[in-house]
């Protein structure tokens with residue numbers, strides 16, 4: 001595949017790897033970036049947030065090589081919800097002038113990969129076992145809102161997730177594999193980008209596409225603010241996931257065990273849980289019986 005970077009440079013992103021010649025040209029493009037470039041501004045304004053994200057308990061577990069299967073499975077559930085909405089909104093707004101230049105579904109889309117990983121860990125009925133905290137729902141709500149009201153802000157969210165996945169995410173994948181003792185790449189599709197032969201070159205292309213988006217001053221400030229918010233939303237998800245893990249004991253959270261079994265009753269403040277239809281029916285019967293009993297007692 002060949003994609004234009006700017007009028008003078010072309011970047012060849014191939015599955016076989018990019019040539020030295022191409023890399024030299026792209027480096028020149030990267031050096032030409034200025035303080036007015038969105039990619040530079042966004043990196044600057046989110047630097048402090050990035051440092052905070054790295055220091056969340058969940059990310060520290062990754063960095064220490066101590067990430068557990070329970071942590072990773074729970075993280076995958078939230079990533080599933082987030083990427084589902086992010087990619088839906090990107091698809092819906094793919095012709096918007098603020099989205100079109102940074103729309104790379106073939107190279108970046110994560111949803112299919114996450115679904116594959118979820119099926120690996122939870123089994124075929126993984127959809128019924130998705131467990132996410134309230135922070136994930138807030139993140140999704142924000143994505144839907146800007147997809148509808150300010151599609152030009154989507155670049156902030158796409159940058160935060162995709163460039164993060166293409167940066168530290170690559171190392172994290174290898175660490176996760178070792179920490180959880182996984183064989184091969186099973187369950188780790190999320191970290192693999194088969195459509196991107198060189199993450200570094202691709203990031204350069206992505207940055208130059210970000211810089212080509214035409215924004216008014218007001219819109220630019222909005223995008224920068226949104227990028228800080230995107231990091232904040234991620235941090236809140238990581239913190240909530242960690243709290244969920246702490247409040248779950250093995251017998252409370254069946255979905256976090258290595259075997260995939262139906263979800264049991266969960267009582268975690270702020271957590272949104274998909275219960276099984278059977279559980280919902282039993283709860284409904286219980287409420288109905290209680291209501292009838294109270295009625296009999298009163299009369």
Ligand code: HEM
Nearest residue numbers: 043053054059060062063159160161163164167168231234
């Ligand atoms: C264990 C945690 C993490 C580590 C070790 C890590 C590490 C890194 C590294 C080494 C880079 C490359 C920096 C560069 O090229 O100058 C990077 C870039 C990036 N990371 Fe992270 N990261 C972590 C977590 C996160 C999280 C949680 C997010 C977002 C939610 C994130 C978003 C980004 C983004 C957007 C970039 C691209 C910056 C740019 O080039 O503009 N990272 N990260």
